[in-house]
Amino acid sequence: xxxxxxxxxxxxxxxxxxxxxxxxxxxxxxxxxxxxxxxxxxxxxxxxxxxxxxxxxxxxxxxxxxxxxxxxxxxxxxxxxxxxxxxxxxxxxxxxxxxxxxxxxxxxxxxxxxxxxxxxxxxxxxxxxxxxxxxxxxxxxxxxxxxxxxxxxxxxxxxxxxxxxxxxxxxxxxxxxxxxxxxxxxxxxxxxxxxxxxxxxxxxxxxxxxxxxxxxxxxxxxxxxxxxxxxxxxxxxxxxxxxxxxxxxxxxxxxxxxxxxxxxxxxxxxxxxxxxxxxxxxxxxxxxxxxxxxxxxxxxxxxxxxxxxxxxxxxxxxxxxxxxxxxxxxxxxxxxxxxxxxxxxxxxxxxxxxxxxxxxxxxxxxxxxxxxxxxxxxxxxxxxxxxxxxxxxxxxxxxxxxxxxxxxxxxxxxxxxxxxxxxxxxxxxxxxxxxxxxxxxxxxxxxxxxxxxxxxxxxxxxxxxxxxxxxxxxx
Numbered sequence: 001x002x003x004x005x006x007x008x009x010x011x012x013x014x015x016x017x018x019x020x021x022x023x024x025x026x027x028x029x030x031x032x033x034x035x036x037x038x039x040x041x042x043x044x045x046x047x048x049x050x051x052x053x054x055x056x057x058x059x060x061x062x063x064x065x066x067x068x069x070x071x072x073x074x075x076x077x078x079x080x081x082x083x084x085x086x087x088x089x090x091x092x093x094x095x096x097x098x099x100x101x102x103x104x105x106x107x108x109x110x111x112x113x114x115x116x117x118x119x120x121x122x123x124x125x126x127x128x129x130x131x132x133x134x135x136x137x138x139x140x141x142x143x144x145x146x147x148x149x150x151x152x153x154x155x156x157x158x159x160x161x162x163x164x165x166x167x168x169x170x171x172x173x174x175x176x177x178x179x180x181x182x183x184x185x186x187x188x189x190x191x192x193x194x195x196x197x198x199x200x201x202x203x204x205x206x207x208x209x210x211x212x213x214x215x216x217x218x219x220x221x222x223x224x225x226x227x228x229x230x231x232x233x234x235x236x237x238x239x240x241x242x243x244x245x246x247x248x249x250x251x252x253x254x255x256x257x258x259x260x261x262x263x264x265x266x267x268x269x270x271x272x273x274x275x276x277x278x279x280x281x282x283x284x285x286x287x288x289x290x291x292x293x294x295x296x297x298x299x300x301x302x303x304x305x306x307x308x309x310x311x312x313x314x315x316x317x318x319x320x321x322x323x324x325x326x327x328x329x330x331x332x333x334x335x336x337x338x339x340x341x342x343x344x345x346x347x348x349x350x351x352x353x354x355x356x357x358x359x360x361x362x363x364x365x366x367x368x369x370x371x372x373x374x375x376x377x378x379x380x381x382x383x384x385x386x387x388x389x390x391x392x393x394x395x396x397x398x399x400x401x402x403x404x405x406x407x408x409x410x411x412x413x414x415x416x417x418x419x420x421x422x423x424x425x426x427x428x429x430x431x432x433x434x435x436x437x438x439x440x441x442x443x444x445x446x447x448x449x450x451x452x453x454x455x456x457x458x459x460x461x462x463x464x465x466x467x468x469x470x471x472x473x474x475x
Contacts (some may be wrong), residue, residue, distance in 0.1 A: 002129045005111065007031045009329060010125055010134035012117045012275070015042020017306035017318030018140030019100055024326045026109045033134065034105055035127045037116040041100035042142050043162075043307075044315045045093060051165040052185050054092040056347055058085035059192030063224075063349070070387050080194045082170035089165055119276035122299050136301055136329045139282075139289060140318065141275065143268040143307035148177075152237040156244050158262040161186075171195045171261040175246050177234055178265030179205035181346040184221060186263060188348050191226050198227040198257055200234055200248055206346060210358045213409035216391055217352050229255075237262070270308045285310075293336035294328050295321055303329070312342055341425035345414035350391045353417035356405030356424045362396045370404065371397050375450035377410045382441040386411070393450045395420070401429040401454065412443055419447050430454045 009025050011018045014036035026032040039046045065078045098104060102112045115128030125132045145160035147153070159167065161182055174190050176183045179201030191197040199205075199221075205228070206214045222228055229250050238245040246257045270288040283290045283298040288310020295303045303325045306318030320337075327335035343355040362370045378389040391410020397403050406420035423433060434451035438444045458464065 002126070002131050004131045004133065005033055006133045007033045007111070008134065009033070009136050009138060010132050011035065011138045011140060012125070013042065013140035013142060013271075013306075013308075014040045014100070014105075014112075015140060015142045015306065015318065016044045016315045017142075017322050018042070018138065019105070020319050020322035021138050021140065021305070021325055022105060022110050023108060024322065025330060026105075028326070028330055030330060031111075032109070033111045033113065033132050035113045035115065035117040035125070035132075037114065040102060040105075041097060043144070045096055045100055047162045047165060049315050050093055050096060051089045052161070052182070052189070053347055054089040055085065055165065055189045055193075056185055058088055059189040060349055062194075063192045080170070082193055083168045085193055086165065086168050116274070118274065119280035119282075121279055122281045123301065125276075136303065137280075138325055138329075139275065139297070139302065139304040139308055140306050140322075141271040141308045142318075143270045143313060145264065146267040146269040147264060148234075148266045150177075150234050150237055152239075156237055156239045156262060158244075158264055160264050164263055167261075171259070173198070173259035174261045174263060175200065175244065175257055175259035176263045176265055177246070178263075178267070179203075179228070179230065180265060180267070181206070183263070183265030184217070184346060184348050186265065187226050188221060188224065191221075191224060196259075197225075198229070198259065200229045200232050200246065200257070202231070202233055204230050206352065208344075209346070209352055209354055210360070210394065210407045212359075212394065213352050213354075213392075213407050216350060216409045217346070217348055220350055220390065221348065268307060268313050270310050272308060294334060295324050295337065296328070312339065312344075314342070314344055317342060338425070341421045343417045343421045345417065347414065350410045351413035352407070352409045353413035354405070354407040355417050355421045356403070357396055358405055358407065359394065359396050362404050366398070366404075369399055371399060371401075371454065373397075373450055373453045375446055375453055377443075377446065379449065380441075380443060380446050382443050382445070383411060385441060393446045395430065395450050395454070397430050397454065401431060403428055403430055403433075408446070410443075410446075416443060416446060419444075 008030040010033045011022045012035050022032050022034045062080050065075055105112050113127045117125050117127045119125050145162055173196040176187050176199045179199050187197045187199050232248050232250040234248050236247040243258050244262045248255050272284050277284050281299040289304040289308055291304050291309050297304050305321035307313045324335045324337055327333045345353040359372055374392050374394045377383040377391040383389045388411045393408045396405040403423045408416050430451050433447055438448040
């Protein structure tokens with residue numbers, strides 16, 4: 001006979017968002033059931049953010065060794081042990097895994113069920129041999145790699161982000177379809193670790209980012225040795241012996257690429273199937289579950305967070321969503337999502353980070369009633385000291401100085417974007433950043449300098465000079 005559990009909150013999915021809800025709710029006194037059919041930690045820990053950044057770290061280390069002669073440090077040669085680089089990836093995963101484990105969440109007080117969950121009614125879920133009745137449900141089932149309908153794909157072996165980190169052989173020639181963050185990060189990591197790499201992108205790479213900043217990334221990856229095809233359609237994929245052929249249309253010219261391995265990095269697909277959402281009265285599409293500003297589904301006792309909603313697919317968004325849900329479910333506060341200050345980062349070298357509006361978005365929504373200021377890494381003393389002056393920072397404000405958005409392309413851009421996320425979320429003006437004291441010499445001075453540049457036209461104007469000369473007469 002199936003057993004029945006009555007609980008306050010039932011969370012379906014133990015990825016970043018689901019774990020955050022479960023950990024927060026149970027430690028605040030709620031009874032929590034957590035259901036996961038796969039690996040604890042979800043995509044981010046096992047096949048996404050963590051392993052990709054670990055492999056990138058290995059690639060960047062190899063590249064730093066190759067280019068150390070610019071500091072007067074000479075290496076005879078740089079030998080890459082690809083399997084050991086993959087070992088590093090899995091050691092990082094294994095180091096984090098206990099924090100996301102069944103044991104930890106049971107110690108916190110959660111009831112963890114490792115089975116597939118399915119709604120059987122608007123207030124009931126079955127998982128294995130257990131029936132769960134909950135006051136509130138949270139769907140946090142995430143997303144998976146989207147596989148495009150390319151002719152011939154079914155006849156070849158290929159990687160996605162869910163399988164690439166199990167590969168222990170450095171590809172002779174890795175062909176990557178998709179020039180978004182995942183595609184470019186994996187392209188650079190593998191190229192730096194010794195593979196020949198070709199990237200095919202149907203549009204332009206990183207289409208959601210500022211084109212001026214994308215141009216810096218594009219130049220870097222091409223100069224590093226990656227072959228890039230943009231505005232290029234993949235027409236067919238063929239298997240030829242132990243090789244894979246990719247037939248593409250580039251500017252009306254058919255080109256055949258031949259490689260040893262194929263990686264698909266063509267976006268994500270929300271996991272909405274086999275959840276019994278119809279029985280739960282939850283409205284959804286293949287593109288995701290529909291939610292309101294409080295992250296409630298059409299059944300207001302059921303919330304959905306993270307990738308499964310089809311919105312911004314970032315791990316930090318799932319964690320942010322978790323906080324909104326906890327405030328709604330535990331404290332009955334009508335908390336709503338606010339996406340004005342959501343940062344995102346592509347971890348290539350150079351990194352590209354953005355938050356808020358891009359210049360193009362601001363001009364489209366507001367018109368020309370904005371101001372744009374920039375500051376180059378080459379003007380930063382820390383960047384010069386470290387021999388890495390590629391990149392710049394760009395900030396978009398209203399004419400009165402309220403910060404609308406910021407973008408940074410260059411060394412540690414992901415670490416630097418946080419101050420601008422805070423500024424936008426708190427509706428600060430540019431003067432708050434200009435007036436802060438930044439330690440010297442740091443890359444953080446870039447933010448202060450670009451904010452100061454906003455005032456340059458007025459501070460050093462003829463009007464200001466006249467005022468100063470007038471006041472000095474009374475000194």
